[in-house]
Amino acid sequence: MDAVVTFRQVGRDYRTAGGAVLRALREVSGEVPPGRIVAITGRSGSGKSTLLHLAAGIDAPTSGEVFLLGRSLAALPDRERTRLRRDHVGLVFQFFHLLPHLSVEENVLVPALVAGDPLPVAAARARELLARVGLAGRARDAVQKLSGGEMQRVALCRALLRRPRLLLADEPTGNLDEESGEAVMDLLLGLARGEGSAVLFVTHSRELAARADEAWTLHSGVREP
Structure with missing residues (x-):
């Protein structure tokens, strides 16, 4: 079975304001098969984080190729790349990026509204996910009333709403205390495994990394053997 996301000799350079070249990634290769947590x-x-952004097609490599569901992201027009990300990738960030003027359930529904999915079906899915993360009774609450851990659970539900093939999480527990972080990670990994999503997540924690099926270590932009 084809990998969900593949990196082939990927490099990413940035130019500083002074004109110097910063090499963020150098010849990184690897793949994430369906259902695998990395x-x-x-x-x-x-x-x-640069590698995660390349996987989502948010950024483009300077060299090498990134394939999402077997398709080279560099070969796709912007609109098609955006559609591929919208339909098959879920994103969870360290800072929750919830919309403060929307309720908990409305925040979860945002991806479906953007994609034009049938609202009754999406709303049923949103309520199911909120129940699974212990927030069924908070669906109509304003997100400002939630704790940080609860906000991240809402963000997780939003990312999983459309059953993504790939879930990308950038330091998903980095803005939480240890207890809340462990609870959120339990939910993230449990829900992803239950849904069959491949997961690529960034973490500074060795303990969290040990819970993945596989860990990739980067040092100065190079993947260690």
Whole structure:
């Protein structure tokens, strides 16, 4: 079975304001098969978030290729790349990026509204996910009333709403206390495994990385053997 996301000799350079070239990634290769959970570890500035952005097609490599569901992202027009990400990728960030003027359930429904999915079906799915993360009774609440851990659970439900083939999580517990972080990670991994989503997540925590099926370590933009 084809990998959900594949990196082939991927490099990413950035030019600083002074004109110097910063090499964020250098010849990184790897693949994430369906249903597999992969952690990306490494020190700050090692290229972890850059690799995640390349997987989502949010950023483009300077060299090498990224394939999502067997399709080269570089070969796709912007509109098609955006559609592929919208339909098959779920995103969870360290900072929850919830919309403060919307309720809990409305925040979860945002991807379906953007995609034009039938609202009754999407709403039933949103309520199911909120129940699974213990927030069934908070669906109509304003998100400002939630704790940080509860906000991240809402963000997780939003990411899983359309049953993505790939879930990308960038330091999903980095803005939470240890207890809330462990609870959110339990939910993220449990729900992803239950849904059959492949997962690529960035973490500084060795303990969290050990819970993945596989861990990739980056050092100065290079994947360690």
